[in-house]
Amino acid sequence: MPRITPLSSESATPEVQAAFTAHVTDYPGSRITNMKATLGRSLLAFQVYMQWYPLYEEVKKIVGNRLAYLFAHAISEGANCPLCTTFFRRIIIDNGEKPQDLTLTEHEQAVIDFGSAIAQNKGEISDELYVPIANSYTDKQIVILVAFAGQMIATNVFNNVLEVNIDEYLYPYLPLTQQSNT
Incomplete structure (x- = not known):
């Protein structure tokens, strides 16, 4: 409720x-x-x-469509937001992949780990996670990626605090072990 x-x-x-x-x-x-x-x-x-949308478009320009939604999914999962995680599970599945069985390059894994750690560690990122990002992107691009992560986390917090119901159109995308309207 x-x-x-x-x-x-x-x-x-x-x-x-x-x-x-x-x-x-x-x-x-x-x-x-x-x-x-x-x-x-x-x-x-x-x-x-709703400024999330133009920021997400910028992230897609930087990392590509697939890595953008995987980054957002990793942040949402790291923030333990069922609604946003399910939203991005839908995008992953609709693009022909299984969220639990993704094939990732080393670079993609580094970006996903970076996003997840931002959410899990409240922004405290080790050099081990930051350096691969710093070596791959410009300062401006990193600012956009981190700003997007912050906006994604704000969305996660909003949904979690207010216990916003998962929309019915997302029900088929819930993990099999979590078929509830949480």
């Missing part, structure tokens, strides 16, 4: 409804999920959190 009920489209203010409409128009294939409908209770909060 969520701590705050998602805002129904009927009870959204015209400004929030316009923000919802603009969001799904600007990002084809997106939808107003339970998280976004909960954020809709504050227009500013919704607008701030």
Whole structure:
């Protein structure tokens, strides 16, 4: 049971409804999920959190589409966020892979380990994890990757604190050992 009920489209203010409409128009294939409908209770909060999308597009330019969603998945899993982890499991599965059986290069593993450690260790990263990233990316690219990790963690925290329900469209992507609406 969520701590705050998602805002129904009927009870959204015209400004929030316009923000919802603009969001799904600007990002084809997106939808107003339970998280976004909960954020809709504050227009500013919704607008701030939706900056995740342009930041994610920048991450994709840096590491490519596949590694971007694997990075986001690793962060969400590291932050123990069932909703976001399931969202990225869907992307992994829909791209023909099994989340529990990924084939990764050494570089991909380093990026994933970096993202997971950021979430697990509250940003404290050992040189062992940081140096491979520093050797592969420019300062600007690292700033984008770390900023995205922070935005992803903020999303994870929001969902975990408010116990936002996993959206029904994600149920088929839950791990087999966790078929519940947590």
